[in-house]
Amino acid sequence: MECRENCGACCIALSISSTIPGMPGGKPAGVRCIHLSEDYRCAIYNTAQKPKVCSDFKAEPEFCGSSREEALRILTSLDK
Numbered sequence: 001m002e003c004r005e006n007c008g009a010c011c012i013a014l015s016i017s018s019t020i021p022g023m024p025g026g027k028p029a030g031v032r033c034i035h036l037s038e039d040y041r042c043a044i045y046n047t048a049q050k051p052k053v054c055s056d057f058k059a060e061p062e063f064c065g066s067s068r069e070e071a072l073r074i075l076t077s078l079d080k
Contacts, residue, residue: 003059008032008040009071010057010064014079018051029079040068 015029021044022034035043044050063078064071 001059001061001064004064004068004071006040007064007068007071008036008042009068009075010054010059011036011040011042013072013075014057016051016053018053020051021049030076 011033012031013029014027016023016027016033018026020027020033020035027033033042037043042050042054045054063074065074
């Protein structure tokens with residue numbers, strides 16, 4: 001599955017414990033990553049700065065559901 005346009009749920013709902021450029025302590029769950037643009041795209045996705053955990057995440061229906069709202073609910077429940 002390709003990432004859904006205007007989604008960005010994984011960049012908001014999930015916690016990231018590794019260092020992210022500009023977020024040296026990582027990113028808490030429910031906090032928007034500073035690299036998530038206004039159109040819900042990752043500004044560092046195609047760069048070497050992207051954390052490995054972000055590279056390893058694969059958009060799949062079981063995690064992303066059928067809408068941005070559903071993805072936020074699913075991913076929030078998984079991060080607890």
